[in-house]
Amino acid sequence: MKNIRNFCIIAHIDHGKSTLADRLLEYTNTIKVTEGQMLDDMDLERERGITIKSHAIQMEYIHKGEKYTLNLIDTPGHVDFSYEVSRSIAACEGALLIVDATQGVQAQTISNLYMAIEHDLEIIPVINKCDMVNAMPEEVEDEIIDLLGCKREEIIRASGRTGMGVDEILQAVVERIPHPEGDEDAPLQALIFDSVFNSFRGIIAYFKIVNGSIKSGDEVAFINTGKEYTADEIGVLKMEMSPRKELHCGDVGYIVSGIKTATEVKVGDTITHVERPCDKAISGFEEVKPMVFAGLYPIETEDFENLRASLEKLQLNDASLTFQPESSVALGFGFRCGFLGLLHMEIVQERLDREFNMDVITTVPNVSYLVYDKQGGVKEVHNPAGMPEVTLIDHIEEPYIKASIITTTNFIGPIMTLCLGKRGELLKQEYISGNRVELHYSMPLGEIVIDFYDKLKSISKGYASFDYHQDGFRPSKLVKLDILLNGEPVDALSTLTHIDNAVDFGRRMCEKLKELLPRQQFDIAIQAAIGAKIIARETVKQLRKDVTAKCYGGDVSRKRKLLEKQKKGKKRMKQIGNVEVPQKAFLAVLKLD
Template structure:
């Protein structure tokens, strides 16, 4: 175990984490030049295009240092706030972390939050400044920021250029000298932490784990501590560029297990793997069920594709266990699913993957969050969807989820960023100047207000400089109302939303105006109304298209024309009673983009 090093790389999105991993794989000869491509560990097209790691990866490298062979296990972590639980489990599997900071951008909010996770797990941290070959690099300024944050010495910071490979040999040497080897007892009962799982259509679920105590042998009967499921270890081994089968994996090592598991929900990230005959006494701390934060309805564009959508969602869930869905139906959109996502990026990725991997065109309804409704009968109901809200007379009060948000921005955009947060019902908790021109703001704000367009607005008012990170911070009472949209007196349930009373009037008026532009004109007037309960708060009318029935009457008695107009009036009245209004798809998409 003296010669094993387990480490992860912590970095903000686009700070060069995947590129640094590429160089390390090349320098340790884990990958040949022929196999090499950029971001070699990011194997999804979406990851390459967006420049983010969505699924965490692990790989083993061999490195000779002063004649001694060392085994490096790199446990790669996703970089986005939505996947913070996966990041925490990957960090718990390591003894050290490389903190990568972009020399042109400095420390960002994501870096700080993941760094706190690493410090809480007592990891040895090696600070690295990347992209020092760029013209805009501010190496000395960024060094000052890292020294302030970590309290380390300036000469402990390694300057590298992951693109060219400069300084990577120093990083590999530091991993050996500055990160402690793993500890554990190979003879104790088996205790291993599952930090990730992937689905293979031929082999079933492949779970990745790190052994803390004991030894896992091929053919052993194993048990998952928290789910209680038992399997036989049909194949175990190391993760190189391909899976390398082994007979046994000992304490301190990282490996994979294949045991014919078919259902991703059975293998939970953060669970403890142990031996069935001789189990460990306690599981590894920190396990929790990943709870979705944002809910939205997903419906097929063509109603006949409902079963295809169900099959696609089930296949997608095998690769992404944090996606939850249940069937629901809507009068306007037909049959579909109510899905739970970790956050908005996760929702965007699921939508994109449905389209690319399964060729499914879908409509997504307005995303909302989960509220706790306390009824007059002293019951507590979790509501993910406005249509699930009980009648207003039965509601005592509603609690909404609150987040603690951390925003790091340049001080010149401070006023605009504060205004944006306060407009979203944010309360400023602290304001710290990290350097003379960078400030860290901490707000508490309702999750429902940041769900739709907060991140886009933050990026645009700060010209891309502000970074944002958040975590859930309990619930608090809120004055929420259900805003319904009525077309000709008929409620369109897909356009309903739960909204704070102060915003309801403006939002209702804007929705009515937008729908008036988008709904095609019929031969009768269409009333578009926004209502809270029985009270109408806004109204617009789509005027009728007039058909000129008197066009064929030229000359003659006026009573002929009057007769035709009376006949038309009766027809219009009947049409208004039976005519139904189709809401075009653009209307649903436009509501998402309402300011």
């Protein structure tokens, strides 16, 4: 056990985690690196150039004549996948904190670092991309020393592209990161930190052994779910899974036991032996807090059960996704899903399409509100359709967040304007080092859900970084904005919005829908309404056939007769015609600007 090291790589987006992981794998001869980012094995990750899933892999390294087993977990950097990072940190004793030499410390660097410090991990600071022309390693070293309070000689300079500093990193991992603590002879206690679904072998759980050891063929029990299984195959995670007869205390590995039902494996659960169980489950594993809620509905109603199965399988691989069934007047049966952010929602939608062939309609994302009625009761509302009558509501409370934005001084003005437009209030402003400043804001979560992050990136030319955590509920003047098509409300498009923004938002929504709705044989009236009051209206003009084309010459009454006949037909059609809203329209509402 003293020759095992478990460590993860944490950093902000695009600081070169996956590229550096490639160099480590190459240096230890674990695999032959044929293309960039070998650990990002999902098509989506390759296309977007981001890490979505944490990936665990085992390397072997010889140091001073001794062989060491290094278990590396590469983690995502995006704030929407921070739950993946928290799970990886729970399975490690140390972390490589990677900072880009051209950009310095950014918001996600700090938030992931605090998460690692809470779990008492040993931190090894690494400055990546030192081979770049515009690298500023001295300034970045100063920032890291301010942040960590470490010595200058403890910081390793490296480059994921050229491989510089890789040997120093591996030496530091062996010398500075403690080996796993645990009792080889105690009852088995292993923490599940991830799982995947395999259509041939059932559910495969990834675990880290905290105490005891496990052999293939053992009878094991999962504590939280209370289920018992036989360990048909256990092994370690190389690029592929490689089976082993026995795994010991401190090892990271996988278990195949033919589990069929997705709900029986929970991330954070503890595995133990049936005959000699451990006293208690491993603690310290946090529940996920979804930030954004949206409805997912199958396009064909009979696909409802398939969608449920697909979501369950996806949830195994992405534990931060939560869902529960709900129904909508316009869309039938579907699920109300909780996501960690908009990018997470987009990725889930893409994965459902690619991995499970599920076409879904997504409703406008929103957050959950607390509605207090006049009798003093309280109800949690995720969906504008679930709002009680306006006359019964005493007041509504909405969730607030504390946001920290790190940026350079020349973008402070536009960023403050953006935050004020989103009803944010400045709590404090701190200069970190040089020309970098950290702004602390208190903001309603509902305002940042839709497009805040995209706008922040564009006005700061990609340099501002953003991180947030929840900060309770506060009373707010919110109204339900309905969109009516020919007088019929479309519940998938209704939103809860602040009273000051309602008129402007309603008007923009009507204009956008006017562009997107296909023209029909009759006029379509698009209206935005608060309660019974219409606040905006647009009309999609009807398609008209020139019925008077064949009528030439003669009296004008002949033309009028034809037009009257057409008018009657249009009127009848309008009574029975209904308007199909394309999926494009649902999504465009999110990107109104």
